[in-house]
Amino acid sequence: MDNGAPLQPVPDSPHRNPFTQCAACESALQSPGRESVSFLLLDQFTIPLVGCDNHLEEFCSLCGLATEGRAELLDHRPAGGVNCPSCRHEPHKSHQRIVPVGNGGLAVLACATHQSDILSRFHTGLQVRQHLTSSLDGAPTDP
Numbered sequence: 613m614d615n616g617a618p619l620q621p622v623p624d625s626p627h628r629n630p631f632t633q634c635a636a637c638e639s640a641l642q643s644p645g646r647e648s649v650s651f652l653l654l655d656q657f658t659i660p661l662v663g664c665d666n667h668l669e670e671f672c673s674l675c676g677l678a679t680e681g682r683a684e685l686l687d688h689r690p691a692g693g694v695n696c697p698s699c700r701h702e703p704h705k706s707h708q709r710i711v712p713v714g715n716g717g718l719a720v721l722a723c724a725t726h727q728s729d730i731l732s733r734f735h736t737g738l739q740v741r742q743h744l745t746s747s748l749d750g751a752p753t754d755p
């Protein structure tokens with residue numbers, strides 16, 4: 613287990629992602645390997661993701677707001693594996709779609725179909741959260 617995160621600075625890389633201001637996300641994205649991939653289980657989906665723990669958690673909880681079921685985050689490959697064959701092969705391809713989450717950015721290593729599925733959950737989750745926050749913060753406007 614290599615869980616003690618080394619506190620070395622992330623080297624400035626030419627592939628620096630404009631979205632990502634989170635050094636931990638950045639370093640996860642720089643070294644996508646088997647160990648750095650986490651899996652989001654949401655409804656019938658199993659989506660491989662790369663990012664730091666904090667932002668993975670945030671992504672997971674936001675997606676959870678957009679589903680009746682529950683969103684769960686695994687830091688290892690789930691027992692059944694990834695059930696979509698296209699998603700399974702996606703981590704081996706070079707292109708990554710980076711999703712800005714807070715001040716970080718996650719790579720969604722899913723096939724195009726599941727990428728858009730999970731991103732629409734994520735955006736719904738953002739809206740739900742915004743709604744929740746604004747109704748908590750703001751003065752009650754309900755009649």
Ligand SMILES: [Zn+2]
Pocket residue numbers: 634635636637638663664665666667715716717
């Ligand atoms: Zn991060």
Ligand SMILES: [Zn+2]
Pocket residue numbers: 696697698699700722723724725726
């Ligand atoms: Zn897929």
